[in-house]
Every structure is written in C-alpha cells, then in structure tokens.
Amino acid sequence: MSVSGFSSPWWFLLLAVVAALVAGYVVALRSRRKRIMKFTNLELLERVAPRSQSRLRHVPAALLVVSLLLLIFALAGPTAEQKVPRNRATVMLVIDVSLSMEATDVKPTRLRAAQDAARSFAEGLTPGVNLGLISFAGTATVLAAPTTEREGVVHAIENLKLAQSTATGEGIFAALQAIESFSAVIGGAEGPPPARIVLMTDGKQTVPQDEYAPRGAFTAAGVAKQKGIPITTISFGTSYGSVEIDGTRVPVEVDDASMREIARLSGGDFYKAATAEELKQVYDSLGEQIGYEIKETDASKPWVMLGTITLIGAAVGSLLIGQRLP
Structure with a gap:
C-alpha cells in the first residue's frame, strides 16, 4: 500500500x-x-x-x-498515485503517404509497417480518447474526424494511398483545424479536452521547401504551440532507404533534424523508429502516455x-x- x-x-x-x-x-x-x-x-x-x-x-x-x-x-x-484511463482527450494521427513511404528498408514497406503499427495503436487506445486520422502528401486529407469509434479510423488506416510530394505543414494545419472544430462542438462547461497531434513521417518537407514559410512545418509547429497542442513526432525509416521513380532509384533518407525541431517548437516529444518493431514500441509507449493519466486517488x-x-x-x-x- x-x-x-x-x-x-x-x-x-x-x-x-x-x-x-x-x-x-x-x-x-x-x-x-x-x-x-x-x-x-x-x-x-x-x-x-x-x-x-x-x-x-x-x-x-x-x-x-x-x-x-x-x-x-x-x-x-491517505492518497496514492494511480494510473487511470483518460475520459477526455483528442488525438489527431497524421501520417505521411508520400511516395517515399514505398521504400522497402523497413519490411515489407514503410507504409505497410506504419499501417500495422497505427492500427494497433488505434485499437489499443483507451475508450475515452477521441482519435482522428489525417494523411498528407502534396496536400492533407482528413480521413476520420475525432471519434471514440475505432472502426472508421482503422478502416481509413488500412486504405491509405500513396501520392506525390510531402507537405508536412499542411498535415499539421489540417490537424489543428480538425481539433478546433471538434472542440467547439464538445467543449462544454469544462472547456475543450486536452489535445495532441501525433505526426509520423519519413522524409523532408518538399511543399513548400522552406519550412518557415507561412504553410511550412515549422510555422505550423509554432501555431500549435500557441494553441497549447503539442506535436509528438515520429521519424520513421533509415538513412539508406530508396524508391524507384520513373525508372530511377531515388534515395529517401529520413529527416530526423526536422522532426526533432517540430517537436521542440510545439512543446512535444520526438521519437526515432528505424524498424517496424521500434515503431510499434513507440506507438505502445504513446498509447500509455495518451490513454492514461496519473491521479491522486483515495x-x-x-x-x-x-x-x-x-x-x-x-x-x-x-x-x-x-x-x-x-
């Protein structure tokens, strides 16, 4: 005791x-x-x-x-610290679906490994957490608005499709907008529930190339900081990954530095995952952090x-x- x-x-x-x-x-x-x-x-x-x-x-x-x-x-x-499931929280899962996710340095591919880990994360998240999904390549798409129903999110994860370019900033801005819209509906007397963005990408932003541009990733991270929404970044992949585009083998090295900076600017955390197992461990750790909180109980x-x-x-x-x- x-x-x-x-x-x-x-x-x-x-x-x-x-x-x-x-x-x-x-x-x-x-x-x-x-x-x-x-x-x-x-x-x-x-x-x-x-x-x-x-x-x-x-x-x-x-x-x-x-x-x-x-x-x-x-x-x-007497009181004791106890881990209890959260009953109010919003999480937007933002996943990179640019062509670099087709690289096979992570078996079977980066995208398949990301889908498996994200599905496990969604299914294991505590019931009180509202989870949404956004995919981004050249643009960002809200595939599932925040909800406690996991079936729609899991289905959307299973059906992620690759596209050209990497607009990381657009993915973050779309997540912020989704969180604000959801919070306006369910805020209530207690105010909006705490929110977090989980950003998983394997490469450097290409649209726009300047990450400090108005729609750039670093700018978006600063906005997230102002709104009190931290971004947990997951840099996924290896330094030797490559994909074939129009018959040419193109290297697709992960950009750890940018992901670390996005996390810092937003007040979030940075994780590095170079294998499918490491990615799963990161998501398991996030599930514990996001799904539970430590409270003083009688x-x-x-x-x-x-x-x-x-x-x-x-x-x-x-x-x-x-x-x-x-």
Whole structure:
C-alpha cells in the first residue's frame, strides 16, 4: 500500500489522545498492582493468576491501540498515485503517404509497417480518447474526424494511398483545424479536452521547401504551440532507404533534424523508429502516455479494513481472555 500524501492530515492530532490513553492504561495497571500487592497473599496470587495469563491480558488493549492508530491513519485521508484511463482527450494521427513511404528498408514497406503499427495503436487506445486520422502528401486529407469509434479510423488506416510530394505543414494545419472544430462542438462547461497531434513521417518537407514559410512545418509547429497542442513526432525509416521513380532509384533518407525541431517548437516529444518493431514500441509507449493519466486517488479503504479487523480482534481477545469487552 504505497501512500503519497494525505488529504486531511490534521486528523493525526488524535494521536495525542491515543498516547494519553496508553499512558493512562500504564498508570492504571501500576496503581492496581500496588493495591493488589498491599492486600493480597503473594503465594496464593501466583497459583491462581499465573504470569503467562497476566501477560495475555494486555493483548486486547494492544490490539485496541493498533486499531485506533490504523483508523486515525485512514481518517487522515491517505492518497496514492494511480494510473487511470483518460475520459477526455483528442488525438489527431497524421501520417505521411508520400511516395517515399514505398521504400522497402523497413519490411515489407514503410507504409505497410506504419499501417500495422497505427492500427494497433488505434485499437489499443483507451475508450475515452477521441482519435482522428489525417494523411498528407502534396496536400492533407482528413480521413476520420475525432471519434471514440475505432472502426472508421482503422478502416481509413488500412486504405491509405500513396501520392506525390510531402507537405508536412499542411498535415499539421489540417490537424489543428480538425481539433478546433471538434472542440467547439464538445467543449462544454469544462472547456475543450486536452489535445495532441501525433505526426509520423519519413522524409523532408518538399511543399513548400522552406519550412518557415507561412504553410511550412515549422510555422505550423509554432501555431500549435500557441494553441497549447503539442506535436509528438515520429521519424520513421533509415538513412539508406530508396524508391524507384520513373525508372530511377531515388534515395529517401529520413529527416530526423526536422522532426526533432517540430517537436521542440510545439512543446512535444520526438521519437526515432528505424524498424517496424521500434515503431510499434513507440506507438505502445504513446498509447500509455495518451490513454492514461496519473491521479491522486483515495487510499484509505485498506487502512479502514485493517483497523476494523484489528478492533474486532481486540473485542474477541477481551472476551476470551478477560470474559468482558475492553
């Protein structure tokens, strides 16, 4: 039973009362012993009240004190950190479908490996998280608006199609727009749910070439920062990947530096995955981070149970040993 804090620590003031009771019990025992020693035949007392029985008669009192300590501990409101599923969150999964995703440096292809990992991520995400999907190449397309229904998102992931160019900024801007539209509908009195963008790409932005252009990736990351929506970037692939375009073998090296900068500018995290297994591990880690949160929860119940059981033990012991309740 791990305890991280107390919600009502002032209940510990009752420990002074318990200490006073213990002191009073000791004083009463000594006073009683003095009276017995003064008026009783010691040889007769030893025969009718053996020393072992004399020690046993303190057990109910000791159990009573322990039960009071446990119950006071419970009243103080012990709390513990517990991982609980989120019931309000929005995640936009943004996946690169440019032609470089056809590279086979990740088996069977970058795109197939990305689809498998993204599907597993979607299916394993906790029910309270609204998940949406955007694909981008030369332009960005919202394939699934944020929803707690996973079937539509999984179907869209399975049907991703490759296209030319890489407009990373457009993918981020489309995600921001989707999140804002969704939040406006379900915001309620508590305000919009916390949101995050998960961006997975394998190459450098090509449209526009300047990442600081008005529709560039770095500009979009800055806007995300202003809106309080961090971007988790996943740089997927290897430095030796290549694809064949119009009969020519073209190298498609991953651009870790840009993905790391997008994450930094937006206040998010950067991940590197060079294999299908590494990508799956990244998504598993994200599922834990996004789907759950650590909360301080009440941890008093076990202490109440222990205190109650100990109190019952004190009562039973008193009846068996002293033929009376304490």
